[in-house]
Each structure stands twice: as C-alpha cells, then as structure tokens.
C-alpha cells in the first residue's frame with residue numbers, strides 16, 4: 001500500500017474530473033490524490049479503452065473509480081485497467097442516481113454488504129494496487145430496494161457499522177465516507193449532495209472504534225480550517241465541489257504537503273496553461289474542453305467576469321485559447337484587470 005499522508009483527494013465527479021480537469025489541477029497542486037470520473041466495469045470491458053482509461057503521467061497519484069454489479073465484472077475491469085498503471089482502484093458505493101441504483105450499482109449496494117465484499121475481493125485478486133471504497137454513511141432505499149428484503153432503511157450508525165464489519169474482511173486500503181445518507185428514491189443526485197444532513201460525528205466514531213482502518217471523510221469541506229479539524233479525527237479528507245468551483249483552494253492545500261507551492265499565483269498558473277493549450281492546439285483538440293474547467297480560477301476575486309467572458313465558448317471558437325490566455329496574462333501583469 002502506498003498511501004501518502006495526509007490524504008487529501010479531489011473527489012470523483014462525472015462530467016468534471018476528466019483528463020483536462022486533472023491536468024488543470026496539476027498546474028496548481030502536484031500532491032492531492034486525483035480521481036477519475038466514475039466508470040462502469042461494463043464500459044471498461046466493452047469500451048474504447050484509451051478514451052476511458054488514458055491519462056497523462058503528470059496526473060499521478062491518480063485513482064480510477066469503478067462501479068460494478070458483479071465480482072466477475074469487477075475482476076475483468078480491474079485486470080484490463082492494470083495496463084494503465086493507476087495508483088489506486090476505487091469502488092463506488094455512494095452514487096444515488098437511478099441509472100446506477102437501477103442497475104444495482106452505487107449507493108444501493110450498501111444494502112448488500114456481502115456482494116460488496118465479493119466485489120472488493122475480486123478487485124484485490126485482480127491487482128496488487130491500492131484498492132479502496134467510497135460509500136455513504138447510510139441509505140434510504142424505500143421505493144428502490146425490494147420490499148421482501150425485510151428493511152429498506154439503512155440510515156443509522158449501526159447500519160454503517162454492520163456494512164463495514166462485513167466488507168472489512170476484504171481489507172480495503174481506505175474507506176472514503178460521504179458523511180450524509182443517500183435517498184435512493186425522491187431525491188435527484190444533486191439534492192442527494194445537499195439535502196440529507198452531514199453527520200461527520202458518525203465518521204469520527206467509526207475511526208475511533210476501528211482505529212486500524214484508513215478513513216477519509218467527504219462532504220461539504222471548504223476551507224483549510226475544515227481540513228485541519230477533520231484531520232484531528234480521521235486519516236484523510238476528500239473535496240469535490242470546492243476544488244472545482246474555487247481552484248485556488250488547491251493552492252492553499254499545498255501547505256499540507258510543505259511542497260513550496262502554496263503561494264502559487266494565478267499568473268503562474270496561466271503561464272503553465274499556455275504550453276498545455278498550445279499542445280492541444282497542435283493536436284487539433286478542442287481547447288474548450290479544458291477551458292471550461294477553469295471558469296472558477298478567479299472565484300471571488302477581481303477579474304472573475306473578465307476571465308469568464310474572455311474564455312466563453314464563442315470567444316474560443318474565434319480565437320486560439322493560447323493567445324487569449326497570453327493576452328490575459330499580459331493584462332494582469334499590467335494590472336489592467
């Protein structure tokens with residue numbers, strides 16, 4: 001197991017944490033653990049591998065997140081992914097979307113700990129790499145889980161404990177726990193990240209009762225102070241939306257690694273963007289796919305509107321992104337924004 005401490009991760013987010021975003025993160029922070037978007041095992045088994053699994057060396061350390069319904073699929077997918085040399089493979093047991101729950105993947109699996117145990121064992125059989133799991137503190141499965149299960153509510157601390165007691169037999173290297181339950185019917189995925197209350201104490205309690213486990217907490221973490229507070233109780237923190245919406249937070253987080261980059265400035269980041277964009281342009285790739293992830297670079301700062309307008313998709317259609325960024329950099333340096 002090669003886990004670098006403290007573990008601070010950039011959460012997996014579909015439609016956001018693609019290669020372009022991950023390259024952008026690396027222009028700001030070289031140490032946070034990156035996650036791919038969730039990929040189903042079936043997509044890996046049948047899909048265009050380079051498009052689904054390809055990543056750049058600079059993205060290390062990087063974890064691949066998979067969703068799987070059966071141990072057989074999980075085994076096959078992880079074996080295939082071995083070619084790509086991810087640092088970690090993570091199993092998604094936290095996604096509440098219908099599309100995923102309806103296929104017996106994601107958060108609904110919290111009602112089937114024995115199956116999750118088998119899936120984790122299959123993953124560990126397929127790789128020597130770090131194998132981890134991301135789950136919720138519980139689920140409300142009314143309307144989705146079959147009535148003949150006996151119960152559809154798994155929302156108490158004891159339910160999470162029971163889940164963990166079973167899956168820990170597979171010895172996952174880390175448990176990342178989104179500290180709110182998922183409501184499988186009635187709330188959409190966005191609401192499921194906002195409405196069920198955060199219950200950090202239950203994650204702390206699990207770590208206190210099972211100190212041998214590596215536990216990472218997730219949900220609503222927005223500041224360095226939040227991180228410090230959580231690290232008094234658990235081994236790591238995972239941050240999703242705040243890194244995406246406010247990428248300069250990634251710069252602040254450098255202070256946890258003593259890597260000398262905590263004072264990296266926006267113009268230094270823009271400078272790093274130029275050769276990256278030029279490379280995309282040479283390869284005929286659409287630079288909008290990268291630039292769309294950088295909209296928050298001036299979050300709550302002077303120049304935010306100017307930045308967003310300058311990199312609008314319309315502007316990117318008419319001008320080379322590398323030229324736009326070069327121009328903006330000049331203006332910033334002349335303090336013209």
Ligand SMILES: Cc1cc2nc3c(=O)[nH]c(=O)nc-3n(C[C@H](O)[C@H](O)[C@H](O)COP(=O)(O)O)c2cc1C
Nearest residue numbers: 011012013014037038092178219220221239240241
């Ligand atoms: C747009 C979006 C897509 C997401 N996709 C995934 C996903 O693919 N896999 C997953 O485990 N969680 C996914 N999540 C949940 C995040 O990983 C994270 O658990 C959640 O946003 C709470 O953390 P935060 O409050 O720091 O954002 C997604 C979240 C968002 C906002």
